[in-house]
Amino acid sequence: MVAALGLSAQGLEVPLYDGWLFSRDHVTWEAVSVPHDWAIGGAFNETNDLQITRIMQDGETCEQRHTGRTGALPWPGRGWYRRELRIPEGTQYAELVFDGAMSEPVVYADGVEVGRWMNGYNSFIVKIPVATKSVEVALNNPPASSRWYPGSGLFRPVRLVTGGATGLATWGNWIRTTSLTADAAIVEVTTRLRGDANGCAVEWTLYAPDGTIAAAVRAPVSGAEPGRDGARPSHNCASGSLKVPSPQTWSPETPVLYRLETVLKKGTAILDGRKDRVGIRTAGFTREGFFLNGVKRPFRGVCLHHDLGPLGAAFNRSAFRRQVKLLKELGADSIRTSHNMPAPDQMDICDEEGMMVMAESFDMWMSPETPNDYSRHFKAWWRRDLENLLLCHRSHPCIVMWSIGNEIHENDAMAVRDVAAQMTEMCHRIDPTRPVVFVTDRPDAYTASGAIQVTDVPALTYRLPRYGFMHEHSPIGLVLGGETASTFSSRGCYHFPDKVFVNAEHADGQSSSYDLEHGSWSNLPDDDWAMQDDHPWAIGEFVWTGFDYLGEPTPYKTYWPSRSSYFGIYDLAGLPKDRAWLYRSRWNKDSPTLHVLPHWTWPGREGRVTPVYVYTSYPEAELFVNGISQGRRRRDPSSRLDRYRLRWRDVVYSPGVLKVVAYDAAGRPAAEKVVCTAGKPHHLEIAADRTQLAARSPDGTPDLAFVTVRIVDERGNLCPDADLRLNFSTEGAVRFKAACNGDATSLEPFVKPTMKAFHGQLVAVVEPQGLGTGALTVATEGLPPVRISLCVK
Secondary structure, eight states: OOOOOOBOTTOEEEEOOSOEEEESSSSSOEEEOSSOOTTTTSOOOTTTTOEEEOOGGGTOOSOEEESSTTOSSSOOEEEEEEEEOOOOTTOOEEEEEESOOBSOOEEEETTEEEEEOSOTTSOEEEEOOTTOOEEEEEEEEOTTOOSSOOOOBSOSOEEEEEEOSSEEEEEEEEEEEEEEOSSEEEEEEEEEEESOOTTOEEEEEEEOTTSOEEEEEEEEOOSOOTTSSOOOTTOOEEEEEEEEESOOOBOSSOBOOEEEEEEEEETTEEEEEEEEEEOOOOEEEETTEEEETTEEOOEEEEEOOSOOGGGTTOOOHHHHHHHHHHHHHHTOOEEEOTTSOOOHHHHHHHHHHTOEEEEEOOSOSSSOSSTTSGGGTHHHHHHHHHHHHHHHHTTOTTEEEEEEEESOOOSOHHHHHHHHHHHHHHHHHHOTTSOEEEEESOHHHHHHHTTTTTSSEEEEESOGGGHHHHHHHOTTSOEEEEEEEOEEOOTTOOOSSOOOEESOOOTTSOOOTTSOEEOTTOOOHHHHHHHHHHOTTEEEEEEEOSBOOBSOOTTOSSOSSOOBOSOOSBOTTSOBOTHHHHHHHHHOOSSOOEEEESOSOOTTOTTSBOOEEEEESSSEEEEEETTEEEEEEEOOTTOTTTSSOEEETTOBOOSSEEEEEEEOTTSOEEEEEEEEOOOSOOEEEEEESOSEEOSOOTTSOOOOEEEEEEEEOTTSOBOTTOOOEEEEEEEETEEEEEEEOOOTTOOOOTTSSEEEOBTTEEEEEEEESSSEEEEEEEEETTEEEEEEEEEEO
């Protein structure tokens, strides 16, 4: 659902952020704010959810000891949350809306169970008595119930909705563009109601971005919702059509949002109202490719897990917005919500920032990935879960397709076909405006059974040799890279020699940023791009992954300590790895890219070959070492590793200056990049992604600032191997929240105000604790402290 911006005086929607008590034993309670992840502050330990298992997707042939598979944090077990409620006098209807609760939540009102849910990622609604004085939520996270860090607790927002006996149903507005030209758009709106709406009417007013009225319409309440088999007895509907002249369209490049005001009336009396954001756009597939607003475009996407690094799974709007902005700077235009249902606030931000979304549903169906996962509940719950996903999110312009599953592993391929057909039918019935994809790593078995053919577009995870086969059997001749690359790297780490490694493990527990290491099931990004460039029916990719995430420390699955992934384009702190510029050189069409690696500070490597790579959008470049040319390079379409990179593999290390000069298509110098050998650490540099913070965001969660700290020499060069311990202190209107250095092998707690830098950098997070001016100070032994001021309004 497009986020509600407020209700009329007849109804209230209140974020329940403060006022919660939390307990792990139902005896001792502590005050917390929601969203809350009870495990993120806990100590890392290899015995936390230690799993002895065989990972089929990785080609493992026997069970082995997997440390850190789910983050090595103490997330399993039970937890309880309770809170007092103040429901306004005269209220005739009340409900609690949970955007997600990890996991298996049971909700009690004044000690009486009023609802439960099984899927921790799914949004759900619980009706409560209007006389309720307190609410309690019991949660259960079984061990071995996930294959990455799931988080724990009320990790997404909770809202109290109250109103009269008749009102607008939560998730009740379905808004879609059914026709679009330069002259006019048709925006259809269907509004579901709760209670007895006999004799009522609904009025919709659409406001353009400049605040003028773009269109308005009124309709009486009638019967069934379009596209469905019929309305529930208590859910009457009204439908209207808004004709918008000269529409401003929504796209990743122009995320224009209108505002829709919906008012429920009986006669002249206003019973309820709400405001939604609306993006006018069309999206879909033809045999020619994917089209947004009639324009063909490939997907430049990433897969994204739900955790926010040092914040854990507790959702925060400013943290997720930072991720989206960083991805957009690379030129990315789409996200796959791997492998779970997204939070409503995530989709709000994708609407606002302009990021297309493949909204995913399930990571498994009947057969488990881990012994205690959602497969225990799938048969009884999947219809309710999928319906909630669709109803909650179907008005978001950012969502362009639904995924009904990720790498589903079932022995009975015909059963997979039957379930896929049922899911696709449900998606088409509740939302006939979007295609359905099935992301699979079993193209042959599921094509033979017909499971692929009952969906709209096949999406493969890796399996490049089977792309041609899928092209031949695709319902519309297209193949989408639903999951690509799985390349391992650690920011600032380089291993020699620079050659392609499969499942490589190094003694330091890190992977090389020469970006040539990948899983046995996967390939290099160069291979995906060659497939897309050579075959127009390969319509883009979703890279695994946009950011490192907690858990799944492949290839170091049995290595300790290692507790987070190496797949990310950005590390766990949100700092770019070298590969960020590799993707930027392909994806970002608005500004040129020129990046050189590795760093040029290698004491002890004097006289030894130290290859130099350049990631650039320019066609040609020349490398200089201490002023001596190492030659010019152009891309070589016939070479796997030189088609999208420029490489000088015989460079001999000598301290000093690396300089790269890039040339444009006419052979003229266009840009240059310099990397210098760093001296000893001299001072700290500090920079925040923002210095103006809001006390609270619309859902009640705090605003955050992400502060990057760099250890540099006297001339300002990053000291690439500096690992000084940094200490954080705050004053005034801000307080320390967390820190992260991006090192997958670090066992330092995120929540303590001290941490070692990793390859000269880390990120500290601060949050408001009032209004006014505050400051963060960073200190380390032997160097002067640095301070940054922040303002909270």
